[in-house]
Amino acid sequence: MDIINLIVIGAGLIGPRHASHIYQRSDCRIFAIVDHSLNGPNIASKFSTNLFKNLDEMYHYIEENNLNYPDGAIIATPNHTHVDFAVKLAEKGINLLIEKPLSSNALECKYLINYLKDLTDQGRGVKTLIGHHRRFNPYIVYTKQQLTKIGTPIAIQGSWCLKKPDHYYLEKPWRTDVTKGGGTLLINLVHDLDLLLYLIGPIERIYAELLPKQREYDVDEGAVLTISFKNGCKGTFICGDNLVSPFNFENGTGENPNVPFFNTEGFYRIFGSQGTLSVPDMKFYYQSQPGWENPIDVDHTISKNEETNNLGTYTPATSFTNMSSFNTNMDMMMNDEFENQDNFFDIKPFDLQLSHFIDLIRGQDKVNCTAEDALMALLCIETVMKSVETGKPEYVPEIQDLK
Numbered sequence: 001m002d003i004i005n006l007i008v009i010g011a012g013l014i015g016p017r018h019a020s021h022i023y024q025r026s027d028c029r030i031f032a033i034v035d036h037s038l039n040g041p042n043i044a045s046k047f048s049t050n051l052f053k054n055l056d057e058m059y060h061y062i063e064e065n066n067l068n069y070p071d072g073a074i075i076a077t078p079n080h081t082h083v084d085f086a087v088k089l090a091e092k093g094i095n096l097l098i099e100k101p102l103s104s105n106a107l108e109c110k111y112l113i114n115y116l117k118d119l120t121d122q123g124r125g126v127k128t129l130i131g132h133h134r135r136f137n138p139y140i141v142y143t144k145q146q147l148t149k150i151g152t153p154i155a156i157q158g159s160w161c162l163k164k165p166d167h168y169y170l171e172k173p174w175r176t177d178v179t180k181g182g183g184t185l186l187i188n189l190v191h192d193l194d195l196l197l198y199l200i201g202p203i204e205r206i207y208a209e210l211l212p213k214q215r216e217y218d219v220d221e222g223a224v225l226t227i228s229f230k231n232g233c234k235g236t237f238i239c240g241d242n243l244v245s246p247f248n249f250e251n252g253t254g255e256n257p258n259v260p261f262f263n264t265e266g267f268y269r270i271f272g273s274q275g276t277l278s279v280p281d282m283k284f285y286y287q288s289q290p291g292w293e294n295p296i297d298v299d300h301t302i303s304k305n306e307e308t309n310n311l312g313t314y315t316p317a318t319s320f321t322n323m324s325s326f327n328t329n330m331d332m333m334m335n336d337e338f339e340n341q342d343n344f345f346d347i348k349p350f351d352l353q354l355s356h357f358i359d360l361i362r363g364q365d366k367v368n369c370t371a372e373d374a375l376m377a378l379l380c381i382e383t384v385m386k387s388v389e390t391g392k393p394e395y396v397p398e399i400q401d402l403k
């Protein structure tokens with residue numbers, strides 16, 4: 001099979017993580033890093049690849065040397081730059097993996113979606129995957145598999161509460177700039193809302209209040225939400241990045257190399273007519289004879305390999321040789337075979353996401369997180385912000401009503 005050529009745009013926090021996942025594989029290679037900062041040379045040399053300051057420089061090099069354009073690009077730059085990069089890449093037929101959020105505002109997303117649709121109508125379409133990588137996290141794959149056990153989902157309770165260190169904000173000014181997509185709601189809550197949409201379904205209405213701020217910056221530090229889903233399920237969610245707590249996705253799953261694994265229970269609790277599922281401990285609570293006078297049973301048949309995640313440092317759990325034994329086709333990912341692998345919970349979602357992107361480029365799968373999905377998550381974030389402003393519950397707009 002042909003080697004897939006990929007570029008990574010952005011050599012900051014997350015770009016090099018994408019690059020390290022590509023670097024481990026034998027079926028693809030990093031054609032270049034694109035970044036205009038002082039970080040660029042270091043990262044390009046780490047992955048023994050070309051460095052370009054911008055796309056024009058790269059296109060010039062490709063054309064001068066009569067090379068093919070790369071097969072795909074991972075856009076890992078600040079939120080407000082995603083759409084411009086995406087348009088410039090899609091014009092050349094380069095497939096896209098765009099970091100979340102798709103953009104810093106919903107209208108720009110809609111513009112991109114229409115632009116990509118026009119290209120498709122002209123027979124020049126590209127595959128577009130949005131990097132809501134948690135959909136590929138084994139805990140979420142398993143949660144989605146197990147959800148039918150709880151009967152009808154009636155309520156959900158969730159939290160993403162942790163403390164970001166001061167240097168996170170000091171070293172990158174865009175993270176404290178509302179106009180550039182900074183703030184915890186856009187950077188972090190968007191992940192959880194995407195998962196709630198993925199697990200429970202479309203959201204109809206949200207009421208939100210901001211958490212009291214502890215820092216001096218303009219950007220939010222989180223919010224408390226009540227959520228009404230279109231299927232009737234209700235939820236509450238607390239998101240905050242200035243709280244000392246292990247009740248968040250990163251601590252609870254150990255998926256982020258910068259955040260040590262902690263054996264957290266219940267950063268999500270999904271309550272249903274037949275039982276309750278707690279994530280990431282994956283305890284399923286039920287009663288053989290429903291009713292408060294009867295004992296609660298707990299089904300806890302799976303456990304995490306704490307050794308590999310307690311370290312808090314990132315060691316890729318699976319080489320591609322192992323990865324190839326997993327079926328990453330999205331329809332097949334929900335089957336038992338995947339779950340019964342010994343190191344199921346050690347699989348890195350970035351590996352699965354990359355495998356999926358490569359499958360898409362090869363035309364072997366359908367997109368797991370589309371630009372429309374990402375726009376829905378962003379519309380929910382904008383609804384949170386609107387509710388904060390108005391002090392009332394607000395309806396999430398429909399994509400077609402966006403003007």
Ligand SMILES: NC(=O)c1ccc[n+]([C@@H]2O[C@H](COP(=O)([O-])OP(=O)(O)OC[C@H]3O[C@@H](n4cnc5c(N)ncnc54)[C@H](O)[C@@H]3O)[C@@H](O)[C@H]2O)c1
Pocket residue numbers: 009010011012013014015034035036037039053054075076077078079081099100101131133172187
């Ligand atoms: N999926 C995840 O878990 C995850 C985690 C962190 C960040 N992100 C997302 O990834 C994106 C990047 O976040 P980050 O924290 O890595 O940002 P960062 O600021 O650490 O890095 C961004 C890099 O992009 C480069 N850059 C910016 N504008 C550029 C331009 N016009 N041309 C070339 N290079 C340019 C900067 O020099 C910098 O090196 C954001 O959209 C963020 O929301 C996703």
